[in-house]
Amino acid sequence: MGVIVEKKKPLTLVLTLDEKNQKILLGMKKRGFGSNKFNGFGGKLEPGETVIQAAHRELEEEAMIRAVDMDKIGINLFTFENDPVALEVHVFRSTQFQGTPTETEEMRPEWFSYDMIPFDSMWADDRLWFPLFLKGQHFLGEFHFSEDQKRILEQDLRSVSQVPDEYDLSQRKLA
Numbered sequence: 001m002g003v004i005v006e007k008k009k010p011l012t013l014v015l016t017l018d019e020k021n022q023k024i025l026l027g028m029k030k031r032g033f034g035s036n037k038f039n040g041f042g043g044k045l046e047p048g049e050t051v052i053q054a055a056h057r058e059l060e061e062e063a064m065i066r067a068v069d070m071d072k073i074g075i076n077l078f079t080f081e082n083d084p085v086a087l088e089v090h091v092f093r094s095t096q097f098q099g100t101p102t103e104t105e106e107m108r109p110e111w112f113s114y115d116m117i118p119f120d121s122m123w124a125d126d127r128l129w130f131p132l133f134l135k136g137q138h139f140l141g142e143f144h145f146s147e148d149q150k151r152i153l154e155q156d157l158r159s160v161s162q163v164p165d166e167y168d169l170s171q172r173k174l175a
């Protein structure tokens with residue numbers, strides 16, 4: 001079962017929706033972790049930064065847009081075979097923004113219709129939690145990946161009424 005997790009690293013992930021036209025803004029990651037995959041915009045926290053501050057900053061840095069609203073919709077805890085550090089990814093849903101999505105050093109933004117989301121070119125977990133996300137349902141997920149980061153070996157996903165500030169490792173379902 002799962003892996004022994006010694007610590008977790010918080011990260012942000014912002015997904016921007018055009019609800020009127022039923023479209024989602026994704027970015028092709030051009031470098032680093034998850035490169036050559038479409039994903040939302042986000043990354044690590046800088047020293048002294050809160051999760052929400054990091055979410056806004058990363059969206060501005062990677063897509064050149066400023067979110068007007070930001071709803072924390074879920075947390076996904078990712079573990080990998082033979083790695084004691086879990087990634088705690090705080091997922092945000094934004095429906096209004098200022099500016100024009102623009103290609104940056106890290107990401108190439110592109111809009112996709114809800115029914116044409118390129119799951120084959122995304123992380124394997126995305127097709128599992130996106131349906132909850134698109135419906136606006138709050139969730140907590142755990143995904144345990146193979147060492148090569150390609151396959152999900154175990155997973156747990158549940159709707160919650162409220163998303164906690166952080167993922168309580170003592171409550172892990174895959175422990």
Ligand SMILES: COc1nc(N)nc2c1ncn2[C@H]1C[C@H](O)[C@@H](COP(=O)(O)OP(=O)(O)OP(=O)(O)O)O1
Pocket residue numbers: 011012013014032033034039040041042043044045078087089123125126
């Ligand atoms: C493992 O499964 C994942 N699925 C999804 N959908 N997203 C994930 C997964 N693992 C990580 N992420 C997200 C979380 C972040 O938004 C990015 C990774 O951020 P990165 O490591 O690139 O952080 P930066 O601060 O931008 O990195 P630089 O140091 O390169 O600026 O992926």
